[in-house]
Amino acid sequence: MTLRPTLLALALTLSPLPVLAADAPAKYRSVQEILAASPDSDWHAPAAENLLYMDLDAGRVIIELAPEFAPEHAGNIRTLAREGFWNGTSIYRSQDNFVVQFGDADADDPAKARPLGSAKTHLPAEFQRPSRGLAFTALPDRDGWAARTGFAGDFAVASDGEHTWLAHCYGAVGAGRNNDEDSSIGAELYVVTGQSPRQLDRNITLVGRVLKGMELLSATRRGPDPMGFYEDTAQRTPIRSIRLASDVPADQRTPLRVLRTDSRTFAEAVEARRNRRDDFYKRAAGHIDLCNIPLPVR
Amino acid sequence: MTLRPTLLALALTLSPLPVLAADAPAKYRSVQEILAASPDSDWHAPAAENLLYMDLDAGRVIIELAPEFAPEHAGNIRTLAREGFWNGTSIYRSQDNFVVQFGDADADDPAKARPLGSAKTHLPAEFQRPSRGLAFTALPDRDGWAARTGFAGDFAVASDGEHTWLAHCYGAVGAGRNNDEDSSIGAELYVVTGQSPRQLDRNITLVGRVLKGMELLSATRRGPDPMGFYEDTAQRTPIRSIRLASDVPADQRTPLRVLRTDSRTFAEAVEARRNRRDDFYKRAAGHIDLCNIPLPVR
Numbered sequence: 001m002t003l004r005p006t007l008l009a010l011a012l013t014l015s016p017l018p019v020l021a022a023d024a025p026a027k028y029r030s031v032q033e034i035l036a037a038s039p040d041s042d043w044h045a046p047a048a049e050n051l052l053y054m055d056l057d058a059g060r061v062i063i064e065l066a067p068e069f070a071p072e073h074a075g076n077i078r079t080l081a082r083e084g085f086w087n088g089t090s091i092y093r094s095q096d097n098f099v100v101q102f103g104d105a106d107a108d109d110p111a112k113a114r115p116l117g118s119a120k121t122h123l124p125a126e127f128q129r130p131s132r133g134l135a136f137t138a139l140p141d142r143d144g145w146a147a148r149t150g151f152a153g154d155f156a157v158a159s160d161g162e163h164t165w166l167a168h169c170y171g172a173v174g175a176g177r178n179n180d181e182d183s184s185i186g187a188e189l190y191v192v193t194g195q196s197p198r199q200l201d202r203n204i205t206l207v208g209r210v211l212k213g214m215e216l217l218s219a220t221r222r223g224p225d226p227m228g229f230y231e232d233t234a235q236r237t238p239i240r241s242i243r244l245a246s247d248v249p250a251d252q253r254t255p256l257r258v259l260r261t262d263s264r265t266f267a268e269a270v271e272a273r274r275n276r277r278d279d280f281y282k283r284a285a286g287h288i289d290l291c292n293i294p295l296p297v298r
Numbered sequence: 299m300t301l302r303p304t305l306l307a308l309a310l311t312l313s314p315l316p317v318l319a320a321d322a323p324a325k326y327r328s329v330q331e332i333l334a335a336s337p338d339s340d341w342h343a344p345a346a347e348n349l350l351y352m353d354l355d356a357g358r359v360i361i362e363l364a365p366e367f368a369p370e371h372a373g374n375i376r377t378l379a380r381e382g383f384w385n386g387t388s389i390y391r392s393q394d395n396f397v398v399q400f401g402d403a404d405a406d407d408p409a410k411a412r413p414l415g416s417a418k419t420h421l422p423a424e425f426q427r428p429s430r431g432l433a434f435t436a437l438p439d440r441d442g443w444a445a446r447t448g449f450a451g452d453f454a455v456a457s458d459g460e461h462t463w464l465a466h467c468y469g470a471v472g473a474g475r476n477n478d479e480d481s482s483i484g485a486e487l488y489v490v491t492g493q494s495p496r497q498l499d500r501n502i503t504l505v506g507r508v509l510k511g512m513e514l515l516s517a518t519r520r521g522p523d524p525m526g527f528y529e530d531t532a533q534r535t536p537i538r539s540i541r542l543a544s545d546v547p548a549d550q551r552t553p554l555r556v557l558r559t560d561s562r563t564f565a566e567a568v569e570a571r572r573n574r575r576d577d578f579y580k581r582a583a584g585h586i587d588l589c590n591i592p593l594p595v596r
Contacts, residue, residue, distance in 0.1 A: 096513040097468055097592075127580075141442050144585045170395055170493045179577045194516075195468045195493060195590060199574060199583040215394040215520040218492075222513040276497060279477045282425075285497040287442045292493060294395075 028277035031269045035296055038265040043257040043298070046154060046211070050074070051245035052081060053254070054102075054213075056237060060254060061213035062245075063173050066155055066206070068134065069166050070126040073175050073207045076119050077186040081244045083117040085187065090236035094220040095228030097194030101176060102239060103187050116187065125181040127202040128165035136164065137262050139270070141287050145198040149290040151261035155209060156290050158201060166206035169196045169291035171214050174206045193218045196291035211256065211297050259296040269296065326575035329567045333594055336563040341555040341596070344452065344509070348372070349543035350379060351552070352400075352511070354535060358552060359511035360543075361471050364453050364504070366432065367464050368424040371473050371505045374417050375484040379542045381415040383485065388534035392518040393526030395492030399474060400537060401485050414485065423479040425500040426463035434462065435560050437568070439585050443496040447588040449559035453507060454588050456499060464504035467494045467589035471506045491516045494589035509554065509595050557594040567594065 029037075046064050054061040067074035080086065086103065093101035106112035136159065138150040146158035149167065156167045166172065172192045177184035184205050191210055210217070220237055223230040230236055245253055259266050270293055275284035327335075344362050352359040365372040378384065384401065391399035404410035434457065436448040444456035447465065454465045464470065470490045475482035482503050489508055508515070518535055521528040528534055543551055557564050568591055573582035 094517075096516055142440075143442065144439050144587060145583060181580050197590070199571070199579075199586070199590070201583070202581050203579055218394055219392075219517050219519050221517050273497070281497075281501055282479050283500050285443060285499070288497070289442060292495070292497070 029268070029272060030278060031272050031296075034265060034268045034272055035259070035298075038259070038263070042260050042263040042265045044260055045257055048246035048253070049078065049244060050208075051211075051256075052077070052208075052242055053245055053248060054086075054242045055240040056216055057240070058216050059213060061216055062211045062254060062256065063208050064154055064211050064258075065208040066153075066166060068153065069129055069155070069157075069164075070175075070205050070207045072120075072123045073126055073184070073186040073205055076123060077189075077207060078244060079117070079119045080187055081242050082247060083119070084241070085114060085117060085119070086239055086242035089114070089239050091217070091220055091239065092233075092236045093190075093227065093229045094193075094222045095226075096222045098192070098197065098228070099190040100193055100217050100220050101188065101190040102237075103176075103189055105233070105236065107188055116185070119185065119187070121185060123182065123185050123205075125184075126205045127181070128163040131159055131162060131164045134164055135262065137266070139288070139290060139293075140274070141289070143290055145201065151266075151293075151295075153261065154211070154258050154295060156293070156295075158198075158290070165202050166209075167196070167290055168192055168198050168200045168206065169209075170194075171210040172206050173208045173210060174200070174204045177204060191217050193220075196289075198291075209295075211258065211295070212254070257298050261295070266296075327566070327570060328576055329570050329594075332563060332566045332570055333557070333596075336557070336561070340558050340561040340563045342558055343555055346544035346551070347376065347542060348506075349509075349554075350375070350506075350540055351543055351546060352384075352540045353538040354514055355538070356514050357511060359514055360509045360552060360554065361506050362452055362509050363506040364451075364464060366451065367427055367453070367455075367462075368473075368503050368505045370418075370421045371424055371482070371484040371503055374421060375487075375505060376542060377415070377417045378485055379540050380545060381417070382539070383412060383415065383417070384537055384540035387412070387537050389515070389518055389537065390531075390534045391488075391525065391527045392491070392520050393524075394520045396490070396495065396526070397488040398491055398515050398518050399486065399488040400535075401474075401487055403531070403534065405486055414483070417483065417485070419483060421480065421483050421503075423482075424503045425479070426461040429457055429460060429462045432462055433560065435564070437586070437588060437591075438572070439587070441588055443499065449564075449591075449593075451559065452509070452556050452593060454591070454593075456496075456588070463500050464507075465494070465588055466490055466496050466498045466504065467507075468492075469508040469512050470504055471508060472498070472502045472504045475502060489515050491518075494587075496589075507593075509556065509593070510552070555596050559593070564594075 050065045052063040065074040091102040092105035104114045143149045148159045175184035176188035274288045348363045350361040363372040389400040390403040402412045441447045446457045454467045473482035474486040572586045
């Protein structure tokens with residue numbers, strides 16, 4: 001039931017406006033077709049000093065840091081990575097429909113905690129930033145969690161106009177903290193693996209997002225209720241190393257291109273998801289939530 | 299930063315209305331505290347003929363069927379379970395941030411497909427039902443996907459007023475189909491394991507939801523892109539059996555109580571999630587999406 005072509009034909013019959021005819025898509029194109037036809041200039045390579053390579057036995061997870069939103073945390077994370085803080089640590093928590101968490105499982109025990117090296121031991125909370133000076137591609141649909149949502153660079157964001165913040169979508173990476181809002185330093189990190197917990201927006205400092213390798217984190221065996229911390233430490237997933245891509249020899253880097261969220265290709269891909277008109281779909285939703293939009297990476 | 303108590307104190311100072319004082323919570327109660335204080339009468343046991351026990355090597359997954367929404371599919375699934383259709387089949391697909399799918403991996407190959415026994419080989423699509431005659435507890439917040447959302451019995455639902463349908467939230471169980479809308483018979487089922495794919499609402503027949511054991515499905519190793527079907531059949535997860543609870547001897551049944559979604563306890567638990575005011579949260583969201591609300595089960 002491809003309703004759209006029929007409605008479109010009607011509109012063209014009733015309206016002589018040439019702009020409609022020019023803008024009207026002759027045929028529905030899937031996201032795959034849109035991406036396949038995109039020019040190379042719509043894709044960019046994130047800066048190597050913003051990419052973390054998290055190497056597990058099962059493969060590599062690539063995280064992009066967001067220094068435009070959390071400069072102090074990004075700086076500390078770079079220091080921790082350069083000094084090998086996470087090498088030999090683990091994923092020590094996996095809570096179903098929520099997060100995996102990794103870092104030093106003994107961080108709360110002064111007798112066992114790893115030294116933080118030259119990393120800072122106190123950082124300000126970085127829950128949001130001024131919207132001024134930030135390029136922002138807004139989505140067409142309303143979101144119940146914020147006045148506006150969209151993308152800033154490679155990141156899903158929300159905004160109240162004056163301020164903009166990273167959103168807790170699938171794959172978002174945040175800095176675990178205690179009750180004080182400025183108690184995170186970026187050593188203990190979590191990754192969202194479940195339904196977007198947007199209630200955490202502006203309550204924790206998000207530091208970036210996973211670009212590649214989510215399937216290596218999301219299928220991690222769940223720890224026991226209620227929080228998913230493993231009682232049996234043997235169930236933790238070992239982390240071989242976390243390094244900055246800029247510190248990795250060129251021949252060991254993972255080539256990566258990310259679709260620019262301010263490109264026409266990205267806008268067309270979002271619209272193709274908002275209104276699916278292939279043979280499978282019988283009703284186009286006419287809507288999409290921020291966290292339903294994957295970022296194309298190749 | 300517990301803003302709410304301050305605002306509440308102001309309101310009480312400015313307004314003499316006794317109803318405010320009576321309704322105003324003296325102290326924030328967490329969901330756990332609300333559930334712990336709930337009367338037994340707020341909990342119910344789903345009918346055994348609507349419960350499927352899916353027994354894996356790792357444990358038991360319990361699915362509740364929704365005959366009020368998909369009576370034909372529920373009926374066929376009961377027939378398939380009674381005749382042992384799924385015993386010895388497998389989870390043969392796991393796509394990251396989307397679904398696991400299970401049933402007869404050879405269903406498309408007439409030479410290898412399992413016999414369907416006395417199950418029907420054709421069913422109508424059951425994408426939605428009339429709202430009339432259906433008890434519905436609406437949520438206070440707006441949702442971009444539908445005019446209204448809420449709960450009908452144990453199920454997350456959406457509605458346009460005239461019709462109501464099951465929503466594709468985490469843990470929703472649906473009947474896989476081909477391109478024709480009436481091409482599902484309930485033999486091949488999927489479970490949502492990622493961000494709620496609400497664009498599928500009213501495009502596929504949902505048949506129920508997982509009540510218990512989601513962590514046994516959600517951590518299933520992902521199959522290869524793009525669809526997650528395992529190329530290596532050894533990676534499939536064997537299904538020992540899928541039986542109706544009503545066909546299982548009483549001493550092998552899993553005791554289960556589900557919080558009534560039309561209870562005051564449920565409403566209070568939703569509100570405690572909409573506006574979190576414990577020591578951890580610095581900002582209460584003042585909002586919740588349908589698929590962010592777990593159904594309490596004990």
